[in-house]
Amino acid sequence: MSVKIGDVSYKDRIDKGIENDFMRQAVSSAQGRFRKGRLSQAEELGNWEDWRQLGSEIRTHTLENIDYYLYQLSEQVEKRGGNVFFAQTAEEANEYIENVVKKKQAKKVVKTKSMVTEEIGLNEALEKSGAEVVESDLGEWILQLDEDPPSHIVTPALHKNRQQIRETFADKRGYDKTDSPEELAAFAREQLRHDFLTADVGITGCNFAIAESGAITLVTNEGNAEMVTSLPDTQITVMGMERLVPTWEDMEVLVSLLTRAAVGQKLTSYITAYTGTRLEEEIDGPNDYHLVIVDNGRSKILGTEFQSALHCIRCAACINVCPVYRHVGGHAYNSIYPGPIGAVLTPLLDGYDDHKELPYASSLCAACTEACPVKIPLHEQLIRHREIIVEEEKKSPVSEKIMMKGFAQWASNPAAYKLSTKVARTALKPWTKDEFVENGPGPLKGWTDVRDFPAPGKQSFRAWWNERAKGEKQNANS
Amino acid sequence: MKVSLFITCVSDIVFADVGKHTVEILERVGCEVDFPAAQTCCGQPAYNSGYLQEAKKSMKQMIKAFKNSEYVVGPSGSCVGMLKEYPHIFQGDPEWEQPAIDLANKSYEITQFLVDVLGVTDLGSTFKGRVTYHPSCHMTRVLGVKDAPQKLLQSVKGIDFVELPVKEDCCGFGGTFSVKNPEISREMVKEKSQHVSETKAEYLVGGDMGCLMNIGGRMRREGKDVKVVHITEILNTHSEGGKA
Numbered sequence: 013m014s015v016k017i018g019d020v021s022y023k024d025r026i027d028k029g030i031e032n033d034f035m036r037q038a039v040s041s042a043q044g045r046f047r048k049g050r051l052s053q054a055e056e057l058g059n060w061e062d063w064r065q066l067g068s069e070i071r072t073h074t075l076e077n078i079d080y081y082l083y084q085l086s087e088q089v090e091k092r093g094g095n096v097f098f099a100q101t102a103e104e105a106n107e108y109i110e111n112v113v114k115k116k117q118a119k120k121v122v123k124t125k126s127m128v129t130e131e132i133g134l135n136e137a138l139e140k141s142g143a144e145v146v147e148s149d150l151g152e153w154i155l156q157l158d159e160d161p162p163s164h165i166v167t168p169a170l171h172k173n174r175q176q177i178r179e180t181f182a183d184k185r186g187y188d189k190t191d192s193p194e195e196l197a198a199f200a201r202e203q204l205r206h207d208f209l210t211a212d213v214g215i216t217g218c219n220f221a222i223a224e225s226g227a228i229t230l231v232t233n234e235g236n237a238e239m240v241t242s243l244p245d246t247q248i249t250v251m252g253m254e255r256l257v258p259t260w261e262d263m264e265v266l267v268s269l270l271t272r273a274a275v276g277q278k279l280t281s282y283i284t285a286y287t288g289t290r291l292e293e294e295i296d297g298p299n300d301y302h303l304v305i306v307d308n309g310r311s312k313i314l315g316t317e318f319q320s321a322l323h324c325i326r327c328a329a330c331i332n333v334c335p336v337y338r339h340v341g342g343h344a345y346n347s348i349y350p351g352p353i354g355a356v357l358t359p360l361l362d363g364y365d366d367h368k369e370l371p372y373a374s375s376l377c378a379a380c381t382e383a384c385p386v387k388i389p390l391h392e393q394l395i396r397h398r399e400i401i402v403e404e405e406k407k408s409p410v411s412e413k414i415m416m417k418g419f420a421q422w423a424s425n426p427a428a429y430k431l432s433t434k435v436a437r438t439a440l441k442p443w444t445k446d447e448f449v450e451n452g453p454g455p456l457k458g459w460t461d462v463r464d465f466p467a468p469g470k471q472s473f474r475a476w477w478n479e480r481a482k483g484e485k486q487n488a489n490s
Numbered sequence: 491m492k493v494s495l496f497i498t499c500v501s502d503i504v505f506a507d508v509g510k511h512t513v514e515i516l517e518r519v520g521c522e523v524d525f526p527a528a529q530t531c532c533g534q535p536a537y538n539s540g541y542l543q544e545a546k547k548s549m550k551q552m553i554k555a556f557k558n559s560e561y562v563v564g565p566s567g568s569c570v571g572m573l574k575e576y577p578h579i580f581q582g583d584p585e586w587e588q589p590a591i592d593l594a595n596k597s598y599e600i601t602q603f604l605v606d607v608l609g610v611t612d613l614g615s616t617f618k619g620r621v622t623y624h625p626s627c628h629m630t631r632v633l634g635v636k637d638a639p640q641k642l643l644q645s646v647k648g649i650d651f652v653e654l655p656v657k658e659d660c661c662g663f664g665g666t667f668s669v670k671n672p673e674i675s676r677e678m679v680k681e682k683s684q685h686v687s688e689t690k691a692e693y694l695v696g697g698d699m700g701c702l703m704n705i706g707g708r709m710r711r712e713g714k715d716v717k718v719v720h721i722t723e724i725l726n727t728h729s730e731g732g733k734a
Binding site: 026027030335336339340371372373374375376377378379381382395397398399400401402403408412416417419420421422423424425426429430432433436448450455456457458459461462463464465466467468469471472473474475476477 | 503505507510513528531537538539540542543544550551627658659667668669670673675677678681703704707
């Protein structure tokens with residue numbers, strides 16, 4: 013897998029999403045819960061805007077000094093017995109990890125909580141080299157069994173409900189009990205426990221790497237990540253190069269924002285930090301530890317107007333408030349990173365060729381920008397993407413280009429503009445019935461396919477204004 | 491106080507009544523209203539579609555049209571919000587940056603102007619009917635006008651005001667989004683229409699004709715009998731129901 017998750021066309025993905033009532037209901041109800049939780053938690057904090065500001069400042073500072081903090085982080089990790097590898101590309105990252113796995117002659121790898129490994133296609137690479145890879149985050153495990161990509165950043169299997177999950181367990185693992193969450197979870201637990209105990213290598217992602225101490229932190233609600241980080245003898249952390257913070261204090265601020273913004277919790281059930289290899293007096297943890305820091309296009313974003321997209325702490329608040337996401341679902345974005353942040357990040361990481369529709373899959377309502385706890389101006393970045401698609405990539409439709417040229421001439425020429433206010437009604441007359449257009453021509457078609465369009469009024473405002481002014485003048489003279 | 495009317499292209503061409511109500515309200519509160527005829531469109535359709543160069547042409551026209559105005563007031567949060575973006579768009583342009591800042595600083599959406607500048611929260615309006623209010627995204631999130639319309643509506647005598655469920659959700663208009671992504675837009679406006687129905691309101695009120703045109707157009711297609719009106723129409727009433 014890579015950033016892109018399939019080859020289905022944009023139009024088909026949208027249709028498929030909209031036709032999937034099952035998914036839409038699941039997404040809609042989850043969005044409702046998450047949004048409510050976020051708002052009540054933000055309210056409880058009282059000074060949410062100050063916290064957001066602080067979060068944004070920490071992210072800005074970190075990115076502006078990212079070389080310094082990455083160096084500090086790697087020094088600290090090595091000091092604590094770990095190996096650090098900087099991977100420029102997905103291939104470099106996969107090759108390094110494959111080599112670690114091969115050297116250990118590992119048969120089984122347990123993984124958890126990593127989007128960046130999805131981004132670089134690590135599972136496929138490891139399976140090709142002969143190791144079994146088990147996703148152990150519950151949502152990820154369900155998706156792995158079902159051979160389905162994630163559709164959400166925090167809750168990857170959000171698009172499925174428990175009946176579907178029951179079916180997956182039954183088809184793939186012979187599950188024969190009910191769809192009650194308790195029974196489903198107990199079954200998953202029993203299945204996964206075996207994998208934790210028999211795995212040779214554990215691979216996790218990273219919520220925040222602490223530069224000052226070399227610690228890696230994970231924020232979870234299941235406890236599965238703790239099994240991955242404490243049982244296998246060899247540990248690999250894979251992190252996007254921006255996922256670091258300078259200090260523990262900074263981490264505290266960002267975790268507070270993350271858990272509230274993601275699922276409306278003050279804290280999650282588990283916030284784990286692990287550092288380097290096992291010390292002599294310790295009873296668990298790895299003897300062999302590797303930190304793989306992945307660039308894969310990120311450094312190209314640094315120093316550009318999109319830099320703040322790297323602020324993202326993967327809370328998915330933007331996804332949870334996005335009405336477009338609600339109706340089309342995460343798979344419609346055809347990216348590991350769905351929703352508004354996905355629409356911003358995906359073309360940055362993977363180019364415009366396969367993703368040129370994404371920046372337009374937004375009504376620019378700015379709910380995402382408002383919800384983002386680290387103040388990424390998401391809807392503004394979508395506009396900026398559109399500018400690049402139009403002006404630099406030259407990928408906009410010819411008909412649209414002609415229309416916009418026409419717009420510029422119309423709107424910069426008051427006489428032409430005034431004329432149009434006079435003739436608009438007549439121009440639309442052939443399609444007008446009872447003061448509405450129900451089946452419009454040209455660019456109106458998209459509109460009238462799904463709703464009626466009001467016919468231009470009998471008199472434009474400016475005509476009324478001029479008449480009124482004339483009348484007043486006459487009154488004054490008489 | 492001298493106020494220049496920014497009528498917005500949609501109101502000028504399609505909804506002239508919105509402009510008339512705006513003029514009458516401003517005159518009622520003692521403003522001297524003028525209408526700079528050189529104004530066109532704020533540039534939003536081109537800007538939001540990525541056509542920055544084309545958008546700038548209309549923006550420059552708007553800057554010129556309102557050059558001598560003291561206050562610029564318009565009946566659309568979205569279009570006024572666009573004027574507020576001009577300084578950012580012309581940042582670093584030696585010729586246009588300062589004029590862009592000047593225009594942004596003197597521009598207001600009508601309810602914002604009434605409440606925040608003039609301190610008027612009660613226009614002495616009377617309106618009988620069950621009314622719900624859709625706060626447009628650009629009005630609330632881009633322009634930052636949240637309370638002013640509600641304050642004014644709540645002061646209307648006789649009004650039966652009911653909150654719209656999940657009112658902060660976008661109606662699916664989004665300018666060219668509505669024609670570029672009609673299927674997604676349809677699902678969004680269907681949901682909005684459903685929420686309006688849940689309120690059993692006779693009137694849906696808003697501060698932006700783009701959104702109202704979208705929701706109204708959808709509800710008409712669905713055969714629903716809800717009257718969709720701009721907030722100035724409610725505020726400009728003195729007698730029972732309907733128009734002034």
